[in-house]
Structures are given as structure tokens and as C-alpha cells.
Amino acid sequence: MRQLKPYLVGHQEFAALYGVEPGMVGQWLSPSRRALDPATAIVVSGVRYWPLGFAARYGTTTPRFKQVNVRVKERLIAEQGEGWEANLGDELPPIVGQQEIIQIFHLPAQGNLATTIATGRFPHRDWLLSGSPLWLLDTVLDAVSALRESARSLPWETDEAVIAALRNGTYDGPGSKVLTRGRHVAKGL
Structure with a gap:
């Protein structure tokens, strides 16, 4: 559930x-x-x-x-x-935006994520606040299989260290400040 x-x-x-x-x-x-x-x-x-x-x-x-x-x-x-x-x-549970998602998947550019979102292949956002889309971390992780199946060139491999840091509140990468x-x-x- x-x-x-x-x-x-x-x-x-x-x-x-x-x-x-x-x-x-x-x-x-x-x-x-x-x-x-x-x-x-x-x-x-x-x-x-x-x-x-x-x-x-x-x-x-x-x-x-x-x-x-x-x-x-x-x-x-x-x-x-x-x-x-x-x-x-x-x-609050772990919440991510585009900068954290780029780090989770080590995407080469923000354009890769923007295109995936625009074409409807990325999960629908959980919030749209002050003009920015946000997702529960679990919403993003639940979509990994579908992202891999729909991908042409990106592997959509997750970085478990980034995910662990987001879950325990120690993430200090891009977007954390x-x-x-x-x-x-x-x-x-």
C-alpha cells in the first residue's frame, strides 16, 4: 500500500x-x-x-x-x-526534485530528464509547488522498471549511495543547499 x-x-x-x-x-x-x-x-x-x-x-x-x-x-x-x-x-518522507533525480540516475544532462518528463515516460509528479515539480523518492524508484523498458539509450541505473543518503537525510549533493x-x-x- x-x-x-x-x-x-x-x-x-x-x-x-x-x-x-x-x-x-x-x-x-x-x-x-x-x-x-x-x-x-x-x-x-x-x-x-x-x-x-x-x-x-x-x-x-x-x-x-x-x-x-x-x-x-x-x-x-x-x-x-x-x-x-x-x-x-x-x-517528512524523502522528497526529490529534478536535481536529485539527475544524481540518482547519473543522467548526463538535465535535458535527458526534461525530455523523459515531457514525453510522459516519467512518473507524474506528486506536487507542483511554486512552479516546481516534486516527487516522493518512492514514486521515482517504483518507476525504474518502466523507465528502463521505455529507454532507447539511457540505462536508468540507480546510485544506491545517493538513495541511501536521501533516505537518511544526509544527502549533500547538487540541490541540497x-x-x-x-x-x-x-x-x-
């Missing part, structure tokens, strides 16, 4: 919960404000994502109370389908 996926939010969804622009989430994360601790997020393909339970509760933890928009929360849950509401990142941009580069968000 397949495990239900947890509800997640990216920057855009987090901002929508509080009726602010997505850039505001970045401001909450900024070293000058520190209203939102970066450690509350998981990083997938170089982007932060939060469990919906944490994001919906965030407004009650700030010095200035922020009211969550319940309708937006209900819409996010409906869009993500059947799942469950996690509160902490360590409650957020690349800080702008004036906060030196401060290391």
Missing part, C-alpha cells in the same frame, strides 16, 4: 496562506529579520519547502499575529489530493 504524501508549501503557497507577496517569505527568512527560521524548511533542488502544518501555524508564533487564510489552506489541500498534515520537516543571491550572499541565509 502506497504511503499518503504530506501536504507541502513553497514560497508562493506560504505567501498565499497569509495574503502577502511571495517575496515577503524571503524577507521573513532574511538575516536582518529572522522572523522565519530557515531550519524549519526542507531543501529540495535548491529551494525551500515547508510542511503545511508548520506554515499554517507560523502566524501564531510571530510577535505580530498573522491570520492564516483558511480558504487558501483548504484549496492547497484539495489541489494536493489525499494526504496528511505534517508539522516538522523531520516527519539553497544558493543565496543578492545582498545576503555574504551573510549566508
Whole structure:
């Protein structure tokens, strides 16, 4: 039986919960404000994502109370389908994006994965958050046989060390860190 996926939010969804622009989430994360601790997020393909339970509760933890928009929360849950509401990142199963998938299969280029996704040979994403597709690691691994059968030239061999690191939370390859941009580069968000 397949495990239900947890509800997640990216920057855009987090901002929508509080009726602010997505850039505001970045401001909450900024070293000058520190209203939102970066450690509350998981990083997938170089982007932060939060469990919906944490994001919906965030407004009650700030010095200035922020009211969550319940309708937006209900819409996010409906869009993500059947799942469950996690509160902490360590409650989440392994989640991957395109950068991690490229490492799992040692694909020669991102174009190989993009083509496989575009032609419908890759498993359907589990989430589309802030414009980025994400998958449960198990969704990707369950599709390995089908990927091999449909392949013309790629072997779709998995790297067990990368998979083990993703499962136990020690993955430190491409996509495991957020690349800080702008004036906060030196401060290391």
C-alpha cells in the first residue's frame, strides 16, 4: 500500500496562506529579520519547502499575529489530493526534485530528464509547488522498471549511495543547499 504524501508549501503557497507577496517569505527568512527560521524548511533542488502544518501555524508564533487564510489552506489541500498534515520537516518522507533525480540516475544532462518528463515516460509528479515539480523518492524508484523498458539509450541505473543518503537525510549533493543571491550572499541565509 502506497504511503499518503504530506501536504507541502513553497514560497508562493506560504505567501498565499497569509495574503502577502511571495517575496515577503524571503524577507521573513532574511538575516536582518529572522522572523522565519530557515531550519524549519526542507531543501529540495535548491529551494525551500515547508510542511503545511508548520506554515499554517507560523502566524501564531510571530510577535505580530498573522491570520492564516483558511480558504487558501483548504484549496492547497484539495489541489494536493489525499494526504496528511505534517508539522516538522523531520516527519517528512524523502522528497526529490529534478536535481536529485539527475544524481540518482547519473543522467548526463538535465535535458535527458526534461525530455523523459515531457514525453510522459516519467512518473507524474506528486506536487507542483511554486512552479516546481516534486516527487516522493518512492514514486521515482517504483518507476525504474518502466523507465528502463521505455529507454532507447539511457540505462536508468540507480546510485544506491545517493538513495541511501536521501533516505537518511544526509544527502549533500547538487540541490541540497539553497544558493543565496543578492545582498545576503555574504551573510549566508
